Amino acid sequence: MDLDAFVSANEPLWRELESLTREPHLNAKQSERIVDLYQRTSTHLSMLRSQSPDPTLVMALSSLLARARRRTGRAHTSTFRRTGAFFTERFPATLYRLRWWWIGSMIGSYVLAAIMAWWVIEHPDLHSFLGSPEQIERLVEHDFEAYYSEYAATHFGLSVWTNNAWVSALCIALGVTGIGVIYVLFNNMANLGINAALMIYYGKAGLFFGLITPHGLLELTCVFVAAGTGLSLFWSWVAPGNRTRTDSFAYHGRTAMNVVLGLVLVLAVCGFIEAFVTPSSLPTPARVGIGIVVWLAFMWYALIHGRKQVKAGITGDIEQWRRREEIVAVS
Numbered sequence: 643m644d645l646d647a648f649v650s651a652n653e654p655l656w657r658e659l660e661s662l663t664r665e666p667h668l669n670a671k672q673s674e675r676i677v678d679l680y681q682r683t684s685t686h687l688s689m690l691r692s693q694s695p696d697p698t699l700v701m702a703l704s705s706l707l708a709r710a711r712r713r714t715g716r717a718h719t720s721t722f723r724r725t726g727a728f729f730t731e732r733f734p735a736t737l738y739r740l741r742w743w744w745i746g747s748m749i750g751s752y753v754l755a756a757i758m759a760w761w762v763i764e765h766p767d768l769h770s771f772l773g774s775p776e777q778i779e780r781l782v783e784h785d786f787e788a789y790y791s792e793y794a795a796t797h798f799g800l801s802v803w804t805n806n807a808w809v810s811a812l813c814i815a816l817g818v819t820g821i822g823v824i825y826v827l828f829n830n831m832a833n834l835g836i837n838a839a840l841m842i843y844y845g846k847a848g849l850f851f852g853l854i855t856p857h858g859l860l861e862l863t864c865v866f867v868a869a870g871t872g873l874s875l876f877w878s879w880v881a882p883g884n885r886t887r888t889d890s891f892a893y894h895g896r897t898a899m900n901v902v903l904g905l906v907l908v909l910a911v912c913g914f915i916e917a918f919v920t921p922s923s924l925p926t927p928a929r930v931g932i933g934i935v936v937w938l939a940f941m942w943y944a945l946i947h948g949r950k951q952v953k954a955g956i957t958g959d960i961e962q963w964r965r966r967e968e969i970v971a972v973s
Contacts, residue, residue, distance in 0.1 A: 645696060652686055659683055660706055663713045671955040680710045730947075733904035735956040736897055737867065738948025744863075744870030751831045751866060758835030763843050772836060782844045786837065790853060790921040803913035806861055810868035810905050814898055817872025818879070818891075827869050834862075852926040856933035857916035860940055864905050864912060867944075871901045897957075908940065 659679040662672055687703045690696060737744075762768055769778060809826065816822025834854075841850035875894050882890035919932055 645699075648686075648689075649699070652682075655679055655682055656686075656703065656706060659710055663706070663709045668713075669954050674955075676710060676713070680707065683707055683710075728900075729904070729907070731951050731954075731956045732900050734943055734948035735951035736900040736904070736948075737944035738952050739897070739957070740867070740870055740874055740901070741945060741948075742870075743874045744867040747827065747869040747873065748863065748866040751827055751862075751869075754828070755831040755835035755838070758832060759839040759842070762836060762839035766843070769840070769843075772840070778840060778844075781837075782840060782846055786841060786846075787849060787853065790916070803910055806864065806909045806912060807906065810864055810909065811902065813865065813868035813872045814875070814902060815872075817875030817898070820873065820876035820880075823869050823872040823876070827865075830862075830865060848926070852930060853920055856920045856929045857912050859933050859937035860908070861912040861916070863937065863940060864908055867901060868905060871898050874898075911936065 659676065662668070662676045662679065665672060668676065683703060684707060687700065687707065690700055690703070762772075769775075772778065773781070809830070813823050813826050816826065838850060838854075841847060875891065875898055878890045878894035879887045885893065915933065915936065919929055922929065924932075
């Protein structure tokens with residue numbers, strides 16, 4: 643090995659690694675770069691040890707690698723910090739990157755529900771196909787409101803959380819088919835539109851929106867996020883772009899895992915609101931206000947904070963995160 647030529651060729655990389663180890667904060671691109679440089683420098687050190695030992699250079703590179711390992715390791719070894727990074731970086735970045743899919747699902751679904759509600763209101767003769775007069779009266783006068791207070795709040799909240807998580811998981815799982823997601827969305831929106839139509843037609847609009855809004859805004863948004871993620875999975879193999887279909891689907895599948903994990907917490911918030919806020923004795927404006935504030939907070943988290951993370955280089959891909967934590971001890 644020509645040691646002088648070897649040093650001349652690789653010293654700029656070592657200096658760059660040295661510079662990154664001195665950075666107080668690493669963004670996503672810098673973290674990717676430091677992992678890459680660490681791996682290259684590790685290879686250089688192995689070559690030096692096996693072919694042309696130079697004690698001074700070996701010691702210098704060993705020290706550099708140790709500093710790089712500590713620099714990156716401090717930021718990524720803690721489970722608590724990993725969890726925090728997921729909710730502050732990966733999940734919002736994923737939501738932002740998929741925004742047009744779930745916002746499109748949201749707009750289309752609300753339009754469908756509004757059209758169905760308008761049609762049922764304008765055609766009372768259809769009511770007989772939805773149930774007997776006694777069944778509709780019981781729904782409007784008792785069942786719709788009683789649903790939120792029929793069971794103990796803790797049991798009800800857990801039941802709601804489980805059901806919503808199932809619907810969201812179904813949207814993502816059926817994403818590969820495309821039509822499965824549309825089917826789940828249609829059923830949910832048909833149920834919403836028909837209930838809204840009956841409550842409005844029989845003079846219970848205030849009760850309907852007073853009960854559905856506190857939890858429904860965020861809850862339905864979670865369903866739309868899951869549906870949009872599912873549709874993006876479908877499109878990933880239909881139109882893979884410059885990737886192969888397998889690579890495209892794998893990439894979007896890894897990204898979808900962020901949505902699955904993140905929605906678990908968001909749906910838990912929905913369940914809490916539906917169990918403890920919706921049926922509470924708070925005035926209707928207060929309950930509705932809580933729902934709107936929580937929904938706006940989520941939209942800020944997904945669209946404003948998420949955009950910031952994407953601009954910082956966060957893709958939401960689990961593979962990117964794995965590479966940022968790839969540094970291991972040098973034996």
